[in-house]
Amino acid sequence: MKVAVLDVNGKDTGRKAELSKDVFAIEPNNHAVYLDVKQYLANQRQGTHKAKERAEITGSTRKIKKQKGTGTARAGSIKSGVFKGGGRMFGPRPRNYGFKLNKNVKRLARKSALSIKANDKSIVVLEDFNFDTPKTKNFVNVLKALEVENKKTLFVLGDSNNNVYLSSRNLKRSEVVTSSELSTYKIMNANKVVLLEGALEGIESNLNK
Incomplete structure (x- = not known):
């Protein structure tokens, strides 16, 4: 499939970019997209949550009442979770939320995400550009020219470009990533995906391994 290449002023350059059907026009696998997004979000969790349990509470260890004859439930410690100030029963413990996902599933998920965006006409191909110095105003002008200043936008570069990255930070x-940093979550989270010409070859080679 062919897409018009725009310049930084939002004008058609007259050139066409060829988007691989194997990456941008497959039948999307929604479950693969779900799994990859789930793994990405799980990896963002610190998992440092912790509640004090019965053994970690400071308090008396004496038996607070006799075992029988009170007419109420037996109780052996004031640190029990059933009493105010006692330990938390089945509380959160530090853990790692990450899980393994097959590389082929991750590739399928990214191709599915790109195909969904292409089908929704949410992909823009932009000619490679650079800034002399990092300046947010320059990046904002590019967004305005592409009419995406009020939308969540993902710019995908072929190689790391510090001036462009710092201008968008x-x-x-808006977020700027390289083709090797592209993830399913970032694609699906964006309203518009702006692919620079230099990124197309890297994206297709990474996803067609």
Whole structure:
């Protein structure tokens, strides 16, 4: 499939970019997308949550009442979770939420995400550009030219470009990544995916291994 290549002013350059059907026009696998997004979000969790349990509470260890004859349930310690100030029963413990996902599933998920965006006409191909110095205003002008300044936008570069990255860093709705950093979550989270020409070859080679 062919897509028009735009310049930084949002004008058609007259050139066409060929998007591989094996990456941008497959039948999306929604379950693979779900699993990859789930793994990405799980890996963001610190898992440092912790509640004090019965053995960690400071308090008396004496038996607080006799075993029988009170007419109420037996109780051996004031640190029990059934009493105010006692330990938390079955509370959270530090853990790792990450889980393994097959590489082929991750590739399928990214191709499915790109195909969904292509089908929704949410992919824009932009010619390679650079800034002389990092300046947010320059990046904002590019967003305005592409009419995406009020949308969540993902820019995908072929190689790391410090000036472009630093120019976008202060903008909450925009993110700049390289083709090797592309993830299913970032694709699906964006309203518009802007692919620079230099990134197309890297994306297709990474996802067609």
